[in-house]
Amino acid sequence: xxxxxxxxxxxxxxxxxxxxxxxxxxxxxxxxxxxxxxxxxxxxxxxxxxxxxxxxxxxxxxxxxxxxxxxxxxxxxxxxxxxxxxxxxxxxxxxxxxxxxxxxxxxxxxxxxxxxxxxxxxxxxxxxxxxxxxxxxxxxxxxxxxxxxxxxxxxxxxxxxxxxxxxxxxxxxxxxxxxxxxxxxxxxxxxxxxxxxxxxxxxxxxxxxxxxxxxxxxxxxxxxxxxxxxxxxxxxxxxxxxxxxxxxxxxxxxxxxxxxxxxxxxxxxxxxxxxxxxxxxxxxxxxxxxxxxxxxxxxxxxxxxxxxxxxxxxxxxxxxxxxxxxxxxxxxxxxxxxxxxxxxxxxxxxxxxxxxxxxxxxxxxxxxxxxxxxxxxxxxxxxxxxxxxxxxxxxxxxxxxxxxxxxxxxxxxxxxxxxxxxxxxxxxxxxxxxxxxxxxxxxxxxxxxxxxxxxxxxxxxxxxxxxxxxxxxxxxxxxxxxxxxxx
RNA sequence: GGUCCUGUGGCCGAGUGGUUAGGCUCAGCUCUGCAAAAGCUGCUACUCCAGUUCGAACCUGGACGGGACCUCCA
Numbered sequence: 372x373x374x375x376x377x378x379x380x381x382x383x384x385x386x387x388x389x390x391x392x393x394x395x396x397x398x399x400x401x402x403x404x405x406x407x408x409x410x411x412x413x414x415x416x417x418x419x420x421x422x423x424x425x426x427x428x429x430x431x432x433x434x435x436x437x438x439x440x441x442x443x444x445x446x447x448x449x450x451x452x453x454x455x456x457x458x459x460x461x462x463x464x465x466x467x468x469x470x471x472x473x474x475x476x477x478x479x480x481x482x483x484x485x486x487x488x489x490x491x492x493x494x495x496x497x498x499x500x501x502x503x504x505x506x507x508x509x510x511x512x513x514x515x516x517x518x519x520x521x522x523x524x525x526x527x528x529x530x531x532x533x534x535x536x537x538x539x540x541x542x543x544x545x546x547x548x549x550x551x552x553x554x555x556x557x558x559x560x561x562x563x564x565x566x567x568x569x570x571x572x573x574x575x576x577x578x579x580x581x582x583x584x585x586x587x588x589x590x591x592x593x594x595x596x597x598x599x600x601x602x603x604x605x606x607x608x609x610x611x612x613x614x615x616x617x618x619x620x621x622x623x624x625x626x627x628x629x630x631x632x633x634x635x636x637x638x639x640x641x642x643x644x645x646x647x648x649x650x651x652x653x654x655x656x657x658x659x660x661x662x663x664x665x666x667x668x669x670x671x672x673x674x675x676x677x678x679x680x681x682x683x684x685x686x687x688x689x690x691x692x693x694x695x696x697x698x699x700x701x702x703x704x705x706x707x708x709x710x711x712x713x714x715x716x717x718x719x720x721x722x723x724x725x726x727x728x729x730x731x732x733x734x735x736x737x738x739x740x741x742x743x744x745x746x747x748x749x750x751x752x753x754x755x756x757x758x759x760x761x762x763x764x765x766x767x768x769x770x771x772x773x774x775x776x777x778x779x780x781x782x783x784x785x786x787x788x789x790x791x792x793x794x795x796x797x798x799x800x801x802x803x804x805x806x807x808x809x810x811x812x813x814x815x816x817x818x819x820x821x822x823x824x825x826x827x828x829x830x831x832x833x834x835x836x837x838x839x840x841x842x843x844x845x846x847x848x849x850x851x852x853x854x855x856x857x858x
Numbered sequence: 859g860g861u862c863c864u865g866u867g868g869c870c871g872a873g874u875g876g877u878u879a880g881g882c883u884c885a886g887c888u889c890u891g892c893a894a895a896a897g898c899u900g901c902u903a904c905u906c907c908a909g910u911u912c913g914a915a916c917c918u919g920g921a922c923g924g925g926a927c928c929u930c931c932a
Contacts, residue, residue, distance in 0.1 A: 400932090401932070402932090404930090404931080404932095409932085412931090412932060413932045414932085415932075416932035419932090420932095456930080541862085542861085542862085543860095543861060543862090543928090547860065547928090548860095548928075550860060592930085612932095613932065614931080615926075615927080615932080616931055616932065617931080617932070619861095619926095619927050619928065620927085620928085620929085620930090620931095643932095644932070645863095645926090646925090646932080648925080648926095651924065651925070652925080653925080655930095655931055656931060657930070687870090690870080690881070691870085691871060691872090692871085695864095695871080695872090696863090696864085697871090700870075702869055702870070703869070703871085704870095706870060706881060706883080707881075707882080709881080710881045713881090720896095750872075750873095752871065752879085752880075752881095753872060753873080753880080755872095755880070756872070756880035756881080757879095757880085758880090759881070760880090763896095766897070767897065769896075770896060770897065772898095825891080830891060834891095834893080837893080837894080838893095841894085846894070847893095847894070847895085848894065848895040849890070849894075849895075850889095850896080851889085855895085857895090
């Protein structure tokens with residue numbers, strides 16, 4: 372099998388993936404800030420990394436997948452307002468900040484489960500790692516690359532840039548970065564325009580605060596990921612991921628913090644996923660154009676014509692490459708939903724396929740194509756195109772137009788299990804098993820009755836059965852070997 | 859303003875120098891008692907202009923359009 376190539380933001384090229392210590396792989400992904408419901412755009416990122424996680428597992432790697440929960444330290448705009456997003460929301464809802472955190476963390480997990488995303492190996496929280504963050508800030512101060520002012524600690528970007536390349540992830544020079552930044556106002560405590568807070572001093576009314584060498588306060592946003600990734604994955608690890616919106620600020624700062632501490636590049640492969648857009652504009656919390664997964668599943672949203680099943684939505688997302696923007700629309704969703712159903716239907720057909728002694732298809736070639744697509748920077752668009760080839764092959768064989776040997780069928784089943792279920796994380800929508808088995812028996816009976824009506828040329832009755840079943844949501848599919856049905 | 863990405867058929871969306879992407883839609887055909895399902899075929903796609911090349915959607919230059927980041931965001 373060929374090697375896996377991944378696009379590395381650091382080099383802006385596809386690079387062959389080589390683990391530091393195979394078969395182990397350390398992967399860190401920036402998780403959600405749990406002060407409100409995750410929207411669909413957030414989900415896309417986590418589904419993309421779920422795909423990478425699943426594929427690495429499929430290839431036999433032992434992956435430690437760390438995805439944090441940000442439950443402290445995110446300020447909303449100007450930091451002078453004192454409270455972070457959690458405390459603000461808590462005041463609004465008149466609850467404890469940790470009630471906010473708990474509520475939206477549970478909600479996030481529910482949604483991820485619906486999308487059939489595997490849970491990460493470790494899901495650390497910022498509030499659970501205050502000590503580690505304080506220790507790391509102390510190290511940066513000891514290196515002379517951070518300074519304290521009135522209980523707040525800042526990272527000194529310009530001083531850091533004398534020794535290290537601050538703009539490496541975004542391919543920009545310090546001067547360019549400075550040009551694009553706002554002037555410091557007279558009241559600013561920061562030395563330099565690009566400096567960012569590592570620790571923020573708390574005001575008396577601040578709800579979430581911890582003691583530190585610099586007084587009561589709370590951590591800045593960027594330090595948590597550096598501290599937690601280092602704790603669980605080491606000074607240098609394999610893969611760090613997140614949305615593209617984090618690249619320029621959050622990830623650039625993460626690299627700076629780690630480099631400042633231990634003078635080593637913290638990550639070998641930086642992977643960034645692209646945004647989900649609505650009518651061409653990025654879906655975001657602040658823009659207010661976000662869909663909640665729940666609204667999508669129920670169809671309860673002015674822009675939605677109907678509800679969509681979670682895995683149909685997952686399939687919709689996987690049809691686009693993770694580094695392309697994906698535009699959200701009813702039409703596109705409905706197209707994906709139909710394709711997804713056809714794919715799942717062919718899996719059922721595959722289970723009932725009769726083997727022939729000869730073969731008219733090259734299934735091994737098809738399997739190779741699937742690996743090739745995935746190895747090319749997880750090209751799921753191409754992978755899915757190949758999978759639709761299998762649909763055609765299966766349906767043709769089912770119609771007795773082509774032949775498959777039993778080893779062909781076995782290999783096809785393996786392709787489905789490997790790529791559709793294990794790697795893409797799709798699966799047929801599960802109903803109630805007991806109900807299904809009863810329905811199966813009832814349907815067998817009904818189809819038998821209809822077949823009898825047809826043999827006696829009582830087409831009025833057979834059509835009535837068909838039409839009434841359709842009205843009830845069951846579609847009859849007549850074939851040479853009798854009739855089948857689907858919901 | 860700066861940095862960068864992008865412009866593909868009715869819709870979504872791969873491809874990045876010569877060979878079918880794929881899905882959905884629509885039309886025709888095959889199968890069928892009819893329909894559906896399934897299969898086949900078609901709707902002759904690459905924003906525009908100039909250049910490089912035997913050959914360009916793909917490379918280069920320019921124009922126009924869309925978007926992202928530079929401030930919290932997956």
